[in-house]
Amino acid sequence: MRITEEALKQAWHRLAAGSDLLDDAMFPPTGTSYGQYEEHVEDGYTGLFLVLEEDGTVWGHSGPYDEVFVAEGLDEALYCLAEEAVRGLDGTVTGRAGLMDRIDAGWGRRFRGGGADGTAPAPPCGRDPLEGFAWIAGSWREQAPYTNLTFFRGERVSAERIALLHGADPEQVAAGTRLSDLRGADGRADWDTLGKSYCFGQTGDWTFLLYHDTPPGAWADADAFAELGITETVCLSACSAKAIYTFDYVRDGHRVDDGGIIELIWYDRGRSPFDRRGPLDFVNRAIRRAELDHPELTDEFALYFHALETSLGLGLPREDIEEGTVRAARWARRDG
Structure with missing residues (x-):
């Protein structure tokens, strides 16, 4: 059932009247179609705009084509409006959590949980994120050490087999070649070597494969991949040249997403990057926990990678990669 503009506006005014924090919070303009929002953007409008659909869904858009929330029902719409209002009152996620407490204690708990249903927040991780997966976030944005960080999980997955099936040189895999072996006397590898090589290994129950590109024919042996029993890939x-960074998660043969490849550039601290009722809501919760635990991290990518570690268990061996002792191999030589 559609929530009318008048019903939502009256409910918002009642909420604002009961909290001094919302005295200056204006009710945003609304419409019943995305086209009306586009018209506002074309006219130069940059604030929050609500689209009220017939099924009761309320979409919150901000600025030029930036979707900031999707709410179902009046209560959730009011919660999302309050969450947007406190963004302008405190620049920290911890501070906003305290402000949400003052508006409604239940909303404060919901905000700390990071999800849509008010589930209690996860316990603090209790560790330094830069000692985990987050350490690589900064250099990875410049495509170092490799463009693609790929992870595989399954009953019969092995790092060596994954590397071979992607076209790694069997002799180097068998010999236990290390990244340092691919470097020259100056300790560096030229671009041609890096562009046609892999690093691979195991962290926890994930096998990782790092690379810039794969040779023709990689992934061609579908039967061999099936034998590995891969259940999840990330x-x-x-x-870096286009500032495009993506996250692609596949579980049991199905992509887990909100409708397409996820571009990490859209992560905005204090906002849930994924649909709060969607299959990636567990990452929303992990990100909120990371934001609350580690306000000292100013790099959103580091926070994001830390959340992927705590929610999925991803990781990479920092010392092995930095010192060049991680397993590595060039592309296999091809006859002709």
Whole structure:
């Protein structure tokens, strides 16, 4: 059932009247179609705009084509409006949580949980994120050490087999070649070597494969991949020249997403990057926990990677990669 503009406006005014924090919070303009929002953007409007659909869904858009929330029902719409209002009152996620407490204690708990249903927040992780997966976030944005960070999980997955099926040189895999072996006397590898090589290994129950590109024919042996019993894959890819960074998660043969490849550039601290009722809401919760635990981290990518570690268990061996002792191999030589 559609929530009318008048019903939502009256409910918002009642809420604002009961909290001094919302005295100056204006009710945003509304419409019943995305086209009306586009018209506002074309006219130069940059604030929050609500689209009220017939099924009761309320979409919150801000600025030029930036979707900031999707709410179902009056209570959730009011919660999302309050969450947007406190963004302008405190620049920290911890501070906003306290302000949400003052508006409604239940909303404060919901905000700390990071999800849509008010589930209690996860316990603090209790560790330094830069000692975990987050350490690589900064250099990865510049495509270092590799453009693609790919992870595989399954009963019979092995790092060596994954590397071979992607076209790694069997002799180097068998010999236990290390990244340092691919470098020259100055300790560096030229671009041709890096562009046609892999690093691979195991962290926890994930096998990782790092690379810039794969040779023709990689992934061609579908039967061999099927024998590995891969149940989950995660691929993070970076293109620094275009500022495009993606997160692609596949579980049991199905992509887990909100309707397409996720571009990490859209993460905005204090906002849930994924649909709060969607299959990636568990990442929303992990990100909110990271924001609350680690306000000292100013790099949103580091926070995001830390959340992927706590929610999915991803990781990379920092010392092995930095010292060049991680397993590595060039592309296999091809006859002709």
